[in-house]
Amino acid sequence: MPHALITGASDGIGRALVDVYHAKEWDITATARRPAEAIMPELPCAYVPLDLTTGAESLLEKLPPKLDLAILNAGAGKVAAPADHSAEDVAQMIALNTTAPLLLAQALFPRLEGGTLAFIGSTAARGAHKDFSVYAATKAALSGAARSLALEWEGLVKVLMLHPGPTATTMHDKAGLGDIAARRFFTPPAKVAASLADAIDRGKNRRLGAAYTARHALEGLFK
Ligand SMILES: NC(=O)c1ccc[n+]([C@@H]2O[C@H](COP(=O)([O-])OP(=O)(O)OC[C@H]3O[C@@H](n4cnc5c(N)ncnc54)[C@H](OP(=O)(O)O)[C@@H]3O)[C@@H](O)[C@H]2O)c1
Numbered sequence: 155m156p157h158a159l160i161t162g163a164s165d166g167i168g169r170a171l172v173d174v175y176h177a178k179e180w181d182i183t184a185t186a187r188r189p190a191e192a193i194m195p196e197l198p199c200a201y202v203p204l205d206l207t208t209g210a211e212s213l214l215e216k217l218p219p220k221l222d223l224a225i226l227n228a229g230a231g232k233v234a235a236p237a238d239h240s241a242e243d244v245a246q247m248i249a250l251n252t253t254a255p256l257l258l259a260q261a262l263f264p265r266l267e268g269g270t271l272a273f274i275g276s277t278a279a280r281g282a283h284k285d286f287s288v289y290a291a292t293k294a295a296l297s298g299a300a301r302s303l304a305l306e307w308e309g310l311v312k313v314l315m316l317h318p319g320p321t322a323t324t325m326h327d328k329a330g331l332g333d334i335a336a337r338r339f340f341t342p343p344a345k346v347a348a349s350l351a352d353a354i355d356r357g358k359n360r361r362l363g364a365a366y367t368a369r370h371a372l373e374g375l376f377k
Pocket residue numbers: 161162163164165166167168185186187188204205206207227228229230231250274275276277278317318319320321322323324325326328
């Protein structure tokens with residue numbers, strides 16, 4: 155059976171990705187910070203609790219020697235005007251959204267030969283959104299690194315950069331986004347996870363942008 159690592163798998167898109175790959179009968183190792191008791195036994199796979207900003211040694215020890223897929227999905231944002239982002243906010247977002255996936259990608263490289271590494275970015279990396287400057291910067295930096303890694307590892311590890319659009323997870327509450335009307339058009343995480351898995355199957359970089367979000371919003375209205 156193929157084996158996938160999924161980070162940020164306790165909630166939102168990552169949790170939905172676990173369900174997608176479980177339905178495909180893959181072996182999965184999932185990771186996030188919250189303790190195992192908080193998500194087991196519902197999570198149908200192995201789980202390693204870990205704060206990815208503090209290093210990934212304890213995760214690497216528990217992974218099999220060969221992985222077919224790693225989806226580096228853990229991430230977080232903070233909605234704030236530039237002047238309201240403290241130095242600590244900036245450092246934390248860079249640590250989780252940029253530094254952690256890049257260091258983990260390097261550490262996973264030997265196990266992933268012949269497999270796929272998928273970074274989860276955001277449409278915010280290319281579009282412009284008020285009050286998302288630091289988050290957008292962290293995802294744009296990751297995107298730049300992914301383009302470079304895709305060339306460096308060509309023929310060895312397939313590197314994909316996938317950009318979800320607005321998704322109805324709890325990320326926005328945690329980030330401090332208010333109860334804006336646009337939220338009702340956010341795509342359900344299960345649909346986003348299915349689209350991400352489809353892009354991974356096809357080996358294609360993908361941006362799930364406005365047209366994608368609008369299509370699902372319309373589907374929702376006519377259900
Ligand atoms: N929701 C959107 O609209 C949207 C749009 C575009 C891109 N994205 C991206 O998609 C990815 C998933 O977002 P989501 O909406 O599913 O967010 P979410 O529901 O908040 O889930 C984030 C996941 O990351 C984990 N995590 C957070 N901090 C961590 C840390 N320090 N170490 C390890 N794990 C950590 C969380 O688990 P614990 O709390 O248990 O650690 C959780 O499993 C992120 O990279 C996000 O930037 C989201």
